[in-house]
Amino acid sequence: MLAAWRTVAQRRQCPRAPALLAAARHLASQTATASAQSASVAAEVPSSSSGSEPSARLSSSSQQQEERMDFPGGSVPFTAAMSFLGGTFSPRAPLPCYRTIDSAGLAIADADIPHELDQETAVKMYKTMVTLQTVDVIFYEAQRQGRFSFYMTSSGEEATAIGSAAALTNDDVIFSQYREQGVIMYRGFSVQDMAHQCFGNIHEQGKGRQMPIHYGSKSLNFHTISSTLATQLPHAVGAAYALKLQKRNACAVAYFGEGAASEGDFHAALNFAATLKAPVVFICRNNGWAISTPATDQYRGDGIAGRGPGYGMASLRVDGGDARAVYNATAAARKIAVEQQVPVLVEAMSYRSGHHSTSDDSSRYRAAEEMRQWRARDPVARFQRWLVDQGWWSDAQDTSARQEARRDVIKALETAQKAPKPPLSAMFEDVYARMPWHLEKQQAEVFAHVRTHPDACPADIPVK
Amino acid sequence: MQRLGALLRRSQGDAVLAPQLLRTYSTMQMTIRDALNSAMDEEMARDETVFVMGEEVAEYQGAYKITRGLLQKYGPKRVRDTPITEAGFTGIGVGAAFQGLRPIVEFMTFNFSMQAMDQIINSAAKHHYMSSGAITCPIVFRGANGAAAGVAAQHSQCFAAWYSSVPGLKVLAPYDAEDTRGLLKASIRDPDPVVFLENEILYGESFPVDQAVLDKDFVLPIGKAKVMRSGTDVTLIGFGKMVGYNLKAAELLEQEGISCEVVNLRSLKPLDREGIAQSIRKTHRVVSVEEGWPQCGIGSEIVSIAVEECFDDLDAPPERVTGAEVPMPYAANLEAAALPTTDHILAAVKRVMGK
Numbered sequence: 001m002l003a004a005w006r007t008v009a010q011r012r013q014c015p016r017a018p019a020l021l022a023a024a025r026h027l028a029s030q031t032a033t034a035s036a037q038s039a040s041v042a043a044e045v046p047s048s049s050s051g052s053e054p055s056a057r058l059s060s061s062s063q064q065q066e067e068r069m070d071f072p073g074g075s076v077p078f079t080a081a082m083s084f085l086g087g088t089f090s091p092r093a094p095l096p097c098y099r100t101i102d103s104a105g106l107a108i109a110d111a112d113i114p115h116e117l118d119q120e121t122a123v124k125m126y127k128t129m130v131t132l133q134t135v136d137v138i139f140y141e142a143q144r145q146g147r148f149s150f151y152m153t154s155s156g157e158e159a160t161a162i163g164s165a166a167a168l169t170n171d172d173v174i175f176s177q178y179r180e181q182g183v184i185m186y187r188g189f190s191v192q193d194m195a196h197q198c199f200g201n202i203h204e205q206g207k208g209r210q211m212p213i214h215y216g217s218k219s220l221n222f223h224t225i226s227s228t229l230a231t232q233l234p235h236a237v238g239a240a241y242a243l244k245l246q247k248r249n250a251c252a253v254a255y256f257g258e259g260a261a262s263e264g265d266f267h268a269a270l271n272f273a274a275t276l277k278a279p280v281v282f283i284c285r286n287n288g289w290a291i292s293t294p295a296t297d298q299y300r301g302d303g304i305a306g307r308g309p310g311y312g313m314a315s316l317r318v319d320g321g322d323a324r325a326v327y328n329a330t331a332a333a334r335k336i337a338v339e340q341q342v343p344v345l346v347e348a349m350s351y352r353s354g355h356h357s358t359s360d361d362s363s364r365y366r367a368a369e370e371m372r373q374w375r376a377r378d379p380v381a382r383f384q385r386w387l388v389d390q391g392w393w394s395d396a397q398d399t400s401a402r403q404e405a406r407r408d409v410i411k412a413l414e415t416a417q418k419a420p421k422p423p424l425s426a427m428f429e430d431v432y433a434r435m436p437w438h439l440e441k442q443q444a445e446v447f448a449h450v451r452t453h454p455d456a457c458p459a460d461i462p463v464k
Numbered sequence: 465m466q467r468l469g470a471l472l473r474r475s476q477g478d479a480v481l482a483p484q485l486l487r488t489y490s491t492m493q494m495t496i497r498d499a500l501n502s503a504m505d506e507e508m509a510r511d512e513t514v515f516v517m518g519e520e521v522a523e524y525q526g527a528y529k530i531t532r533g534l535l536q537k538y539g540p541k542r543v544r545d546t547p548i549t550e551a552g553f554t555g556i557g558v559g560a561a562f563q564g565l566r567p568i569v570e571f572m573t574f575n576f577s578m579q580a581m582d583q584i585i586n587s588a589a590k591h592h593y594m595s596s597g598a599i600t601c602p603i604v605f606r607g608a609n610g611a612a613a614g615v616a617a618q619h620s621q622c623f624a625a626w627y628s629s630v631p632g633l634k635v636l637a638p639y640d641a642e643d644t645r646g647l648l649k650a651s652i653r654d655p656d657p658v659v660f661l662e663n664e665i666l667y668g669e670s671f672p673v674d675q676a677v678l679d680k681d682f683v684l685p686i687g688k689a690k691v692m693r694s695g696t697d698v699t700l701i702g703f704g705k706m707v708g709y710n711l712k713a714a715e716l717l718e719q720e721g722i723s724c725e726v727v728n729l730r731s732l733k734p735l736d737r738e739g740i741a742q743s744i745r746k747t748h749r750v751v752s753v754e755e756g757w758p759q760c761g762i763g764s765e766i767v768s769i770a771v772e773e774c775f776d777d778l779d780a781p782p783e784r785v786t787g788a789e790v791p792m793p794y795a796a797n798l799e800a801a802a803l804p805t806t807d808h809i810l811a812a813v814k815r816v817m818g819k
Contacts, residue, residue, distance in 0.1 A: 173563065207596040216595055223562065224595040228586045234555025235562060235587065242563035245515075245541060252559075265583075268552025275547060276556075430597045431631045433655035436687060436734045 086301075094302045097349055098329060099319035103377045105385025115167065115331040117324055119392045125166050125186070125323060126387050127401060129158045129380045132182045134405035135191055136354070139198065142413055143212075143358045148198045150212045154179045156321070156353030159379035160285050162186050163326030164253075164348070167334060171250035173239050174222045175232035178213060179285065179352075180255045187220040191409050195416035207429070208422040230260040233269035233282070237343070240278035244341060251279040251337040258347075259290025261304050270311045273343035281333045282345045285320065287352035292365040308345035320348030321379035324386065350379070423462040424450065492678075493670040499644035500530045500606075500662070504568060506680045507652040508538055511566060514652055515542040517553055518570030518607075527572045528608065528667055554580035554605070558587045561603040566652060571607035574623045574661065588657040589632035604651045606660035609637075610704065610755045611803055613665065617791035620799075622756030624703065627659045628732035628765075634686055635733040637661040639707035640671040643730055646684030654686065661732075663705045689736035691743065695725035698749040698813055701740060701766050703729040706753045706804065713809040722817060732762065740766065741773040748779040749816045753809055758786040780816040785809055 068077045086092070100111035117125075136153035143151040154161060161182025168174070174183060181194070193204070197215055200208035205217065206224065216224025226232060236254035243250050260266065261284060273280050284304040288295050301307060308315025314336055318329040326348055333344040351374040355362045362371075387393040428435060428443040435443075450457045457463055494502075508514045515538075520527045522535040522545040535543040546553035550571065557567040571577045577584065584605060591599045610622040628635040634656050638644040644662075651658040676682060692707060693714055700710040707728045714724035727743050729736065744750045750770050752763035763784035770782040788802040 175559075205596060205598065206594070209594050209596055214594075216598060218595075218598040224591065224599060226587065226591070226594070228582055231555060231583060231587055234552050234583065235559030238556035238559025238561070238565075238567075239563035240559075241556065242560045242565045245565065252563075264549075264551055265555055268547075268549040269555065272547055272549065272552045272556060276544075426596075430593045430595075432634070433592065433597075433600060438734050438737065 092302065095305045095315070095317045095347075097317045097319050098325055099322045100325045100328065101322045101382055101386050103321075103382065105382040105389075107386060107389065111325075113324070113328060115328045117327060119390070121166055122387060122390070123392055125162050125327075126380075126383055126393060128162050128182065128186045129323075129383065130398070130401050131191060131405045131408075132158050132162070132185055133380060134402065134409050135181070135185075135194060138406070138409045138413065139194070140354075140358065142198075147413065147417060148200075148212050150358055151198065152178055152213050152357045153354040154181055156351045156374060156379065157285055157287055158182055159323035159326055159383060160283075160320040160348040160350055161255075163323035164255075164283055164330040164346075167327050167330035168253060169250065170221055171248065172221065172334070173236070173243070173250065173252045174255070175236040175239070175252065176222070176225060176255040177229070177232065177257055177260060177285075178225055178227070179257070179287075181213065181215065183255070184215050184217065184220060184222045187217075187222060189215060189217055189220060189222070190412075191405075192412040192415065193217075195409075195412040196419065199416040199419070200421065201416055201419040202422050203416070203419050207426045209430075230256055230263035230265040230269075232256070233260075233263075233265050234272070236280050236282075237269050237273045237276065237278045240273065240280035240337075240343070241276055244277070244279055249338060251281055251334055253281045253283060253334075255283050255285065257290060258284060258286040258288075258295055258304055259293060259298055261307075262298055270308070270313060270343065270345070274312045277341050278343055279337040279341050280343045281330065281337050282343065283330065283333075284345070284347045285350060286347050287320075287350050289352045289356070289362070289366070291356040291360060292362070303347055303349075305345060305347035311345075313343050313345050315345040315347070317347045317349060320350030321377055321382060323379060323383040351377075353378075420462060421460050423464045424457060425464060491672040491674045494641040494645075494673045494677075495668055495670050496638075496641060496644050496662070497528070497530055497532075497667045499641040499671075499673075500648060500667075501532055501534070503645045503648040504531070504652070505534060505537070507649055508534070508542060510680070511652075512542075513564065514566045514568065515544065515560075516568045516570065517544040517546050517557055519546055519548060519553075519572055521545060521570050526570070528664060530667070531570070550576050550580040551583060554583040555587065557603055558583055558601060561588070561601045561657075562591070562599055566602050566604075568604045568606060568652065571605065573612075573619055573664070574607050574609040575619050575621055577605065577607070577623065584627075584657070584659070585630055585633070589630050592656070593632055600655050601657045602655050604648075604658045604660055606648070606651075606662060608664040608667075609661035610663055611665075611787070611792060611799070614794060614796060614799065615792075616794040616799075620792035622754070622787070623659075624661055624732055624754070625756055625761045625764075627661075628735070628762065630733075632657070633733060634658045634731075635661065636686065636731055637703040637729065639666075639692075639704055639728050639730070641673050642671065642677045643684065643690075643728070645673070645677055646682055647686070647730060649681075650683040650686050653683065658686075661704065666705055666708075684730070687731045687734040687736060689730055689739040690728045691725060692728045693724065693726040695723040695747060697723045697747055698751060698816055699725045699727055699740075699743045699747045700751050700753060700809065700813070701727045701729060701743075702753040703732060703762065704755075706755060709804065709806055709809060710753055713806045713813065716806065716810060717813055722813060724813065729762075735765065735769075737769055737773070740769050744770050744774040745777040748777055749782075750774075750778075751783045751785060751809065751812045751816060753785045753804060753812075755787045755803055757789050758784065759789065761786055780818065783812045783816055785812050 068075050139151050161180045165183040165186035196204035198212035214225040233254050236252040240252035305315045305317040316329055318325050329346050333346050336344050428439050450463055521531040522543045525532040557569040560567050588601045611620040636647045638647045651660050702710045710726045714726050717724050725747050752766035754762050767782040785804045785808050
C-alpha cells in the first residue's frame with residue numbers, strides 16, 4: 001500500500017504528495033487485515049502510462065501478513081493449497097456411535113455414564129418397553145382383523161423412544177413423527193388411551209378426528225401427531241423460542257426419522273434453530289429404512305449427525321438399541337440445550353424390525369437374513385439382560401409382566417371397540433376457537449337432513 | 465352540506481352491516497403503511513406475547529417499511545429477521561403460536577407463501593380441529609397480495625381464493641386505513657390463524673380516519689362486510705384495491721343515472737353471506753370485481769350466493785369482472801390489459817342494467 005501510494009504521488013507530482021505519503025505510512029503500520037483490504041484498494045488506484053500493475057509493487061511482507069479475512073459470516077483463514085474435502089476426496093471417518101451396553105446386553109467397561117440410571121427409572125423404562133412390545137404385537141393383529149384401519153409398530157426402536165423419554169422432564173415439549181409411541185407411553189398415556197384413539201371413539205381426546213396412532217396429549221405435553229413429514233421440526237424450534245422468551249427451565253424435543261431428514265423443513269429448522277439459539281433437542285431415529293428406501297438412497301453424507309456441525313450445532317451419534325446410552329445422550333443433550341440455550345442434535349442408530357405400517361410388507365424389499373440379524377440384537381432383550389445383571393429384574397417378573405400386559409391390552413381393545421363413536425355435532429366443532437355462524441348454519445342443515453332421512457347417518461354415530 | 469349529506473347516507477348504509485362509527489368534522493389522513501404500523505405497534509405494546517418475524521422486518525425496517533421503527537422500540541427478541549426460508553419461519557411461527565406466543569409472520573409477498581403452504585394449511589389451519597381443541601394457533605400471516613406494478617408472473621398472483629377455501633383459516637382483505645387498523649388489530653387478538661391480504665399499491669395511499677379509528681382498542685368484527693356507498697340499482701362487490709375501483713365506477717355511473725351500492729367484503733373467510741345477499745335482494749343486480757383469475761375465484765362464490773340465496777330477487781344474471789386468465793405479463797401495456805379497469809366495471813354494470 002505504501003509503495004503504491006508513493007508511486008502515484010511521484011508519478012503525478014501530486015501537490016498532496018506529502019500528505020499521501022504520510023497517510024500511506026500510517027496505513028502500512030496497521031494490521032495484516034487492514035493491509036489486505038487496502039491492497040485491493042491500491043489495485044484500483046489508476047496508474048499512469050507505464051502499464052505496470054500496482055499489485056506487483058506490493059511488498060512481500062504485506063502478502064505474508066494476509067493470513068485470514070473477516071468476511072461478513074466470520075473469520076476465514078487463507079491457504080495457497082487447493083484441496084477438496086468430502087465426497088470422494090479425503091473421506092472423513094464417520095462419527096463414532098456412543099454405547100454403554102453391547103449387543104448381547106453386557107455392560108461395556110469404562111463407558112462414559114454421566115447420568116447413572118437408578119433402579120426405579122430403569123425398571124419403569126423396562127416395564128414400558130414390555131407394554132410397548134405387547135401393544136405393538138396385539139394392535140397390529142387387531143388391524144389385520146379389520147378392527148381398525150391402520151397401525152404402525154416401533155419394533156427395534158423401543159430403546160430410542162423410552163430411553164430418551166426417561167431423560168426428559170414433563171415440562172419439555174415433545175413434537176414427534178409417528179413411531180414414538182414409547183415416548184407418550186412413558187409419560188403416562190395408557191394402553192386404554194391408545195386403544196380409544198385407534199378406534200376413534202367418544203372417549204378419546206381427539207374426538208375421532210384423526211387416523212389411528214396419531215396420539216396427542218396436552219396434559220402430557222406431547223403434541224398431537226401430524227402426518228406431514230418433518231413439519232414438526234420448525235414447530236419445535238418455534239416452541240423452543242417461546243420457552244426461551246418465557247425463560248422456562250425446559251426445552252423442546254423433536255423426533256424424526258432419517259428419511260424425514262431429507263425434507264426441506266429439516267434444513268430450515270436446524271439452520272434456524274442455530275441462528276435463533278433455540279433450546280431444542282433434535283432426536284433422529286435412524287432406523288435404516290424409509291418404507292422401502294434404504295438409508296444409502298436417502299443420503300450420501302455421514303448420516304444425520306454428520307450434518308449437525310455444518311449448522312454450527314453440537315451433535316452426537318448414539319446406539320439407539322442401547323437404552324442406557326440413549327438415556328445418557330438425551331440427558332446430556334437436554335442439559336446443553338437448557339443451560340446454554342442452543343440446539344443439539346442426537347442421532348440414534350437402530351433398525352426398523354417391523355414393516356413401515358400395516359400398509360406395507362417389507363419382505364418384498366428386505367433380506368430375511370438382515371432382519372434376522374437385527375432381531376437378534378433386540379434392544380429390549382439387551383436392556384433386560386443388563387437389568388438382570390444389576391439384580392433389578394428376574395425371569396419370573398418378566399413372565400408375569402408380559403402376561404399382565406397382554407391381559408391389559410386385550411381388555412383395552414375390547415373396551416375401546418364397544419364404546420360409542422363421537423356424536424354428529426363433533427364434526428363441526430373445533431374448526432375455529434368459537435363456531436362461526438356459517439358452520440352453525442351448516443350443522444343445523446345436517447341435523448335437519450338426518451332427522452328426515454335417518455338412513456343418511458351411520459348407525460353407530462349418535463345424532464346429537 | 466352536501467358532503468355531510470353524503471356522509472350521512474353512507475353511515476346509514478353502515479348501520480346495516482357494521483357498527484356505527486362516530487363521525488366528526490375533524491378527520492386526519494393516514495396511509496395504509498401507517499395504519500399497519502400503528503396497529504402492530506399498539507398490539508405489541510398491549511400484549512408482550514405478540515412478536516413480528518419475517519425477511520427484512522427488523523434492521524431493514526421492512527421490505528416495504530411496514531415495520532418501520534418496531535425493532536428500535538421492541539428489540540430483536542420481538543422483531544426478528546429470519547433466514548430465507550418461508551417454510552422454515554412459517555413453521556417456527558406456527559410452533560411458537562402452539563406454545564403460547566402470538567406471532568405476526570410477514571411474507572414479503574404472498575407469492576412466497578406458496579413455499580410455506582403446507583405449514584399454513586396442514587399445520588396452522590387444521591391443528592385445532594385435529595387436536596380437538598387442545599392446540600391453538602393464534603398466528604397472523606400478513607403481506608402484499610395480488611398484482612403490484614411490473615413484477616410479473618411470480619410476484620403478482622392473488623391468493624384470496626385459495627386461502628379463503630380452507631376451513632380453520634380466517635382470511636381478511638382490508639381496503640382503507642380504517643379497515644386496515646381495525647381488522648389487523650382484530651386478527652392479532654383472534655385465537656385462530658388469520659391470513660391478512662394487503663396490497664402493495666395501496667401501502668402509500670392515504671385515507672381519512674376519524675378519532676374512533678385512532679383509538680388503541682379500535683377493532684372491527686371479522687366476518688362482516690361494509691357498505692361503502694348506498695345504492696339502489698346494482699350491487700358492486702369487491703375487496704382490497706378493487707373497492708376503490710368500484711367506488712370510482714359508482715361515481716361515474718351516478719352521472720349516468722345509475723345508483724350503485726358498493727360493498728367492501730373486508731372478510732373473505734368467514735364470508736358475510738347474509739350481508740351480501742341482503743344487498744343483492746335490495747338492488748336485484750350484482751357485479752363482482754376482483755383482480756385474481758376467474759376460475760374458482762372469489763367471484764365464483766359471489767355468483768353462487770346470488771343464485772342460491774337471491775334467485776327470486778335477481779333481475780339479471782350475476783356478472784364477474786376478473787383478471788385475465790394468464791400468468792401476469794411484465795410489459796406495462798400487457799399488464800394493464802390483464803387487470804380490471806373502471807371501464808370493465810362500467811361495461812359490466814351496463815350489461816346487467818340492460819343498457
